[in-house]
Structures are given as structure tokens and as C-alpha cells.
Amino acid sequence: MSLFAYQFTQDLVDWYESEQRDLPWRRSRDPYRIWISEVMLQQTRVDTVIPYYENFLKKFPTLPALANAHEDEVLKAWEGLGYYSRARNLHGAVKEIAASYDGVVPNDPDKFRELKGVGPYTGGAVMSIAYDFKEPAVDGNVMRVLSRVLYITEDISKQKTRKQFEEHVREYLEMTEPSKFNQALMELGALICKPKKPDCEQCPVSKLCVAREKGVVEQLPIKAKKAKPKDQQVSCAVIVDENERVLIEQRPKEGLLAGLWQFPAVLGHEDDLSSVLHDQYKLDISLQKESDVFKHVFSHLKWEVSIYTGTIATEEDHQGVWVNKQEFQTYSFPVVYQKIAKHYLGW
DNA sequence: AATCCGGGGTG
DNA sequence: CACCCAGGATT
Numbered sequence: 200m201s202l203f204a205y206q207f208t209q210d211l212v213d214w215y216e217s218e219q220r221d222l223p224w225r226r227s228r229d230p231y232r233i234w235i236s237e238v239m240l241q242q243t244r245v246d247t248v249i250p251y252y253e254n255f256l257k258k259f260p261t262l263p264a265l266a267n268a269h270e271d272e273v274l275k276a277w278e279g280l281g282y283y284s285r286a287r288n289l290h291g292a293v294k295e296i297a298a299s300y301d302g303v304v305p306n307d308p309d310k311f312r313e314l315k316g317v318g319p320y321t322g323g324a325v326m327s328i329a330y331d332f333k334e335p336a337v338d339g340n341v342m343r344v345l346s347r348v349l350y351i352t353e354d355i356s357k358q359k360t361r362k363q364f365e366e367h368v369r370e371y372l373e374m375t376e377p378s379k380f381n382q383a384l385m386e387l388g389a390l391i392c393k394p395k396k397p398d399c400e401q402c403p404v405s406k407l408c409v410a411r412e413k414g415v416v417e418q419l420p421i422k423a424k425k426a427k428p429k430d431q432q433v434s435c436a437v438i439v440d441e442n443e444r445v446l447i448e449q450r451p452k453e454g455l456l457a458g459l460w461q462f463p464a465v466l467g468h469e470d471d472l473s474s475v476l477h478d479q480y481k482l483d484i485s486l487q488k489e490s491d492v493f494k495h496v497f498s499h500l501k502w503e504v505s506i507y508t509g510t511i512a513t514e515e516d517h518q519g520v521w522v523n524k525q526e527f528q529t530y531s532f533p534v535v536y537q538k539i540a541k542h543y544l545g546w
Numbered sequence: 547a548a549t550c551c552g553g554g555g556t557g
Numbered sequence: 558c559a560c561c562c563a564g565g566a567t568t
Binding site: 285315 | 562
Binding site for chain 2: 242243244246247279280281282283284285357358359394395396426454455456457495496497498499500533534
């Protein structure tokens with residue numbers, strides 16, 4: 200048995216036991232709670248997640264409670280967190296467990312990984328943290344730490360590279376508590392072995408770190424650059440009636456921001472927007488072009504949203520969904536439309 | 547294997 | 558602005 204592996208796991212877990220943060224999802228081994236936290240934490244920072252996690256668990260305290268909720272409620276609890284398919288997949292998986300597993304999260308990594316939204320990382324994380332299965336939980340954090348400690352220079356955006364890391368972790372899991380070790384690895388990445396300015400002086404395994412010895416810690420991990428987001432022009436209509444109701448619409452069930460709500464909007468310019476207002480909502484009103492342009496960056500798109508405002512008389516025959524302020528708050532809107540609502544309506 | 551899918555923090 | 562982040566589904 201490798202001396203390196205023994206010392207690495209011991210030093211890392213010892214460090215974790217004394218230095219770990221007191222995070223809400225660490226106060227329980229309930230697989231449901233662990234699962235919620237892991238899904239929220241995908242591509243999302245701890246500080247952002249905490250308030251969402253607290254609110255979500257208050258609203259859906261148990262797996263059956265979430266299973267019985269309507270998707271709109273779930274999306275509302277996810278509003279502003281991004282990657283909304285996470286919420287829909289989680290909800291679908293939980294309903295599957297309520298139907299096929301008597302409401303209990305499967306105590307079986309292979310079964311758990313079959314569920315919607317549960318991939319290699321989330322599967323390993325929940326199964327190891329809740330049930331102490333010897334399953335790797337390799338995320339970006341773990342790949343950064345191990346690429347440095349082991350001096351692995353493959354591109355971490357490749358699947359093949361992630362599997363290499365999983366093999367190393369499997370070896371380590373044989374000689375430690377999986378729940379603690381997996382979390383220790385991620386905690387080290389979050390607190391010490393950071394992307395920039397890693398705090399090697401405080402690192403419990405710096406003596407074992409090859410990148411440290413070579414003086415190349417900050418050059419790792421190697422990661423392919425992502426394509427720049429493409430520009431899209433969006434035109435958006437904020438139409439109110441004389442009773443302070445505003446026209447909103449639901450986005451398609453698939454694709455970008457699926458199922459979320461917005462003010463009527465089109466890809467394109469004023470003419471395209473007018474056509475939609477006429478065809479879909481039977482609205483022939485004069486639009487006023489506002490000077491503000493809202494810029495919003497997604498992972499692969501950059502929106503420039505031009506705003507057009509208008510008012511119609513209440514007695515006109517309304518088509519579409521018109522809501523007052525109180526009703527508005529119950530729908531789930533992407534952040535860019537929340538900003539627009541705040542600016543033009545004060546909502 | 548490459549692309550799609552949000553939002554916020556950091557330097 | 559560039560880069561990063563507790564990824565998974567789809568094609």
C-alpha cells in the first residue's frame with residue numbers, strides 16, 4: 200500500500216476535522232438534504248446557495264413534500280439560481296422515488312445514478328456523504344486539488360481526465376471514511392487550494408504536492424478555453440393597463456430558461472416585437488422605445504435587451520396573462536426580467 | 547466528444 | 558473584461 204496515499208488521506212481528513220466550515224447541509228446525514236445541496240451547488244458558489252437551500256428546505260422539508268409540489272412552485276423556489284433544468288430534473292427524480300422507491304432515496308449508487316439530473320459527481324457525492332459508499336465525487340474543485348498534488352497535466356474538461364481522477368480517489372477511499380474524505384478534498388479546494396492565490400502555507404498536504412515542489416501550482420489545472428458567448432438582440436415589451444396590470448408570458452417548456460416567465464419578448468427588433476403583440480395578443484398599440492439597454496450574459500449567450508413600453512385601456516379585450524404586483528411575485532422570472540420589472544414597475 | 551444550459555464573484 | 562465555479566443532458 201502506497202505510503203503517499205496513506206499520508207495524504209490522513210493529513211487531509213485530520214485537517215478537515217478541525218477546519219471544516221459549519222454549512223447548513225453538514226448538520227444532517229439525511230440523503231434528501233445532502234442531495235438538494237449538491238444539486239444547488241453545481242456550478243454555483245456556497246454563499247449564493249445558502250439562502251436558497253434554507254428557503255427550499257423550509258418549503259419542501261421532506262422528499263414526499265417536494266414530490267407532491269407543483270413544478271411552478273419548485274421553479275419559484277429556484278428563481279434566480281440559474282440552470283433551471285436542475286430544478287425540473289430534481290423534481291422529476293423525487294417524484295420517481297416517491298412512486299417507485301416508497302419515498303426513500305435508494306441506498307444503492309447504481310440505482311441512484313439512474314435518476315434524472317444525477318450524474319457521476321452528484322451520484323458519488325450523495326452516496327458517499329449520506330451513506331459512506333466508497334464512491335468518488337470528482338468536481339472541478341477535486342480536479343484542481345489533485346491535478347496539483349499529483350501533477351496531472353491533462354485537460355480537465357475532458358471526460359477521460361475526470362475518470363483518471365476518479366481512479367485515484369477510489370484508491371484513497373479504501374483507507375479512509377468516504378464521507379469525510381470526499382468533503383475534505385472539496386473543502387481544501389474551496390478554502391486553501393483556490394484557483395488563484397492558493398494558500399500553500401496553510402495547506403495540510405503541501406509537503407506531498409508535486410506542483411508545489413515544481414513551483415507550478417498556479418499553472419494548474421489545465422483547462423480548454425470556452426467559446427465566447429454570442430451576441431443576441433432581444434426586444435421586450437412592458438405593457439400595462441390602466442389598472443396596473445402587466446402582460447407576461449411563459450417561455451417554451453424546452454431550451455433556454457424553459458418554463459420561466461417573461462415580459463413578451465422576441466429575438467430581433469421593434470417590428471418583430473410589434474408583430475408578436477399583434478398576432479399573439481391582438482394588441483395594436485404605439486410602443487415607446489426606452490433608452491435603456493439591459494445587458495445580460497449567460498454561459499453561451501450575451502443578450503442586449505431593448506425595452507419598449509406601452510399602455511392600453513382596461514376595457515379592451517385582454518388576451519394573454521395580465522397580472523398585478525401581488526400576482527407577479529408568484530411567477531418565476533429569470534434575473535434579467537427581474538431587473539426590468541424593478542426598473543419600470545418598481546416591483 | 548462537443549454543445550447547451552444561468553448567475554454571481556473575483557482580479 | 559476574463560476567468561472561475563460543489564455538472565448533467567443531449568446530440
